[in-house]
Amino acid sequence: MSDKRNRKRAPENDRPKVNPRRVAFDAINAVTADNAYANLVLPRMLAETDNSGRDAALATELTYGTLRSLGTLEAILAAASGREIRQLQQDLVDALCLGAYQLLYMRIPAHAAVATTVSLVKAAVSPRVSGLANAVLRKVAAKDLEQWTEELATGDRLHDLSLRYAHPQWISSEFESVLGPEELPAALAADNVAPPVHLCAKPGRITKGDLSRESRGGGHGQWSPYAVYMPSGDPGRLPAVATGLAHVQDEGSQLVALQLAEASLEGSDKRWIDLCAGPGGKTGLLGAVAAQRGAAIDAVEIQSHRAELVSKASRGLPVTVHTGDGRTFGKAGSADRVLVDAPCSGLGALRRRPEARWRKQRSDIDDLVPLQRELLVSGLRLARPGGIVAYVTCSPVIAETEAVVESVLKDGGAELVRPEWLLKRVPGAERGEFVQLWPHRHGTDAMFLALLRKTGNR
């Protein structure tokens, strides 16, 4: 076992300097062995080991890149070692994947990648298996990624693409069902590129220009009127973010929230409900828009710690946060606009969460669909006749997007509305009567939106 759990935090001045490969190994091992999330565990480890600048960038590339490519790396390591990868101890697999990633995906010379990984295995796994590590990595180094993926290709198109772009085959298949075969490689490739941080300049609180200057030249977003791209650095350190004038939010998430606010509506427009609000990105943006229009929002979140995040995200805005179940919340017919940003598989945000694709299973989606359906039904119950409901997921998968909407529409009392505002701004976002954004087309997460109008009593 690695000794990471025993490493105590040393006083500031005599903290041990830990090399970036060891930090990456510890982070990868925390993800594979302890189910940690890389984006939470790595920044903490970097801070604890005083790694910053180029060392931190190297540790981040090694950790994120290795985790993203795990399935492909394991397949190559299995072929190179001539054994099932599951037969090896987890720490050794992690170190071998880290070494293979450097050999196949980075421009690190083979002798350096092999030597540093063998040293790491000696120190962090066991000297007994360093010979095995050396032999396996030398075999991996004998071919480049192209040659390995050709060697492991089966001729099954989806299998071969999934291996090449490091996705589980079932995810490739789900994307293909929406996109078709031609665009699939681009969609898979886009998941392997870390996106810039997207900021949202809350309307009426700070301008895009001021936020862009504060974030040292972050460019204006392409689609959302409030988006600023932050090229590098910690957004939490920006005064505008620290004081709540701006927040971190994917541009696609901004667009779908704004589409709810921009949908045309006759009659009263004062009471909005955000039915699945945590952690509060959309509530923060919609709260700022509501403040400008004299409307108010009830934000509902079932998990209390996430409800606290919503309160923080909407400080100073006309938002009341409720910890509760969106399926039973509120009075029927009481809302003018309702957002149902349903819990979903998150397959539209794989580029942000390096390990996520290997953790999810198709059955997770089947488990979510009944809840998604109930939340949408509740959203329609809460809307007044003529009121607007936006059903949103951060996933393009048919079962949790259009299939949910179509099954709810069958019950009557609602009709689809064309999301005009968004479709005019964003070319290539039309998916039948719905919106579908994509990382490879729009540089946003793959957000889905259906806009519905309540036509009668439900």
Ligand SMILES: C[S@@+](CC[C@H](N)C(=O)[O-])C[C@H]1O[C@@H](n2cnc3c(N)ncnc32)[C@H](O)[C@@H]1O
């Ligand atoms: C996709 S996230 C929402 C993201 C959020 N709208 C934002 O933009 O930051 C879905 C949220 O719904 C919450 N949730 C799950 N089941 C719920 C329920 N029955 N009622 C209310 N919230 C629920 C989850 O805890 C999660 O925080």
